[in-house]
Amino acid sequence: MNTTMSLDRAPVTAAPATGRIADDKAMLRAAAELTRDLVQPRPRLYWADLIASAVVGYGALVMAIMSTSTALSVVAGIVAMLGLYRGLSFIHEVSHMKHALLPGFRKGWDALVGVPMLTPSFMYEGVHNLHHAKTRYGTAEDPEYLPLALMKPWTLPLFIVISALAPIALIFRYAVLSPLSLLSPRFRAMVVERYSALAINPRFRRRMPESDFARQWNRIEMAASLWAITLVTLAATGVLPLRAFLIILGVASGVAVVNQVRTLVAHLWENEGEPMSVTAQYLDTVNVPPPALLPALWAPVGLRYHALHHLLPGLPYHSLGEAHRRISAALDGASPYHKASYPGLPGLVLKIGQSTMMPRNRSPI
Structure with a gap:
């Protein structure tokens, strides 16, 4: 859902000149030429990966609910969270x-x-593509961008903590707002504009869907609404025990937080909001390639190669590792391609945390 919280910026002394970085044509050419044979998706791998993630996730969730051992329930809950998170990442x-x-x-x-996770495909389709538009990335029109490094330090923990409430917000969105929105076109427009996108920019408003996409949206939303109402009804009547309901919410919150x-x-x-070149967008984005192992868990389905994905958004997730190896080997150490790779999560969190603590000269908004 689209967040509505307001995050303040810190006063600053110098603006990063990210929008003034010219495109590195050698890097862009190498990325395109070296990966032409990697663009075809492998359907069997997609299906096997998705089904395996769902089986592991839901199987572990059932184990967490059924187990009488607290320790086993916790371990199973973590496994369920990781499995469902991987499955959800296919969005x-x-x-x-x-x-x-x-x-x-x-x-x-x-x-x-x-x-089942109340994050149907229409919440990302028609939204995420705007994040990749060259003229929108990093601007006020980008639904997936906030200048977090330029904001005050307290905004970062708030950014994480508020995500734990996502399962409750999604249940309310589909169990309450979806049915109510059928009663008023004006209210329906508000629900679509403000509460139907996986976005972090509170100013983003999405357009009403049209034609085939509208029909697809309505079918999927009806299914999500019926599921949310059923889940709430089962919990309210005791058919679904409170402990089981809380475990489901806990696992879903874990997915949202990770x-x-x-x-x-x-x-x-x-x-700061100015349009950026493709190279500037790449350098504002992050790869966490091997030998780091943990990114396979917290950035699954190719998300550990997020910067490379911004160079080549059409590559399927299973091709990104090979693409990274080819491009890294072909470009010398001075290429900006290598500057977007980082060793792991702790250093990245520290980097953005330190950025929020730097004195700045812009006025808070």
Whole structure:
């Protein structure tokens, strides 16, 4: 859902000149030429990965609910969170893929993960592509960008903590707002504009869906609404025990928090709002390549190569590792390509934390 919180910026002494970085043509050419044979998605891998993630996630969730051992429930809950988080991360692929090359995958993803987790595909499709638009990235029109590095230090923990409430907000969105929005076109427009996008920019307003996308949206939203109402009803009547309901909420909150931490370090968040070149966008984004192992858990489904993805948004997730190896080997150490790679999560969190503590000369907004 689109957040409505306001995050203040700190006073600053010098603005990062991210928007003034010219494109490095050698890097862009190498990225395009070296990866032409990597653009085809592998349907069997997509389906196997998604189904395995769902089986592990839901299986571990059932174990967490059924177990009488607190320790086993906690461990199973963590496994469930990681499995469902990986499955949920495929929404990023769904928003980019050519659906003719992976027929039925969007429907399968919505059925297995999107609707059960109350984050259906329409909340990202039509939103995420705006983040990749060259003239929108890092500007006020980018739904997935806030200059977090230029804001006050207290905004970072708030940015993470507020995500823990996402499951409750999503249940309210689909169990309450969806049915009520059918009663008033004006209220429906507000729900679509403000509460139907996975966005972090509080100023973002999405447009009403049209034609085929509107019909697809309505079908999926009806399924999500019925599921949310059913879940609330089962919990309220005691058919679903309170302990089980709280475990489900806890696992879902864990998914939201881990994803928010990943979002926090996915970019450097140093752009003040001016349009940026592709190279500048790349340098404001983050790769966490091997040998680091933990990014496979907190940045799954290719998200550890987020900067490379901004160079080549059409590459399927399973091709990004090979693409990174080829481009890294082809470009010398002076290329800006190597400047977007970082060793791991702690250093990235420290970097953005230190950025918020620097004195600045811009007025708070």
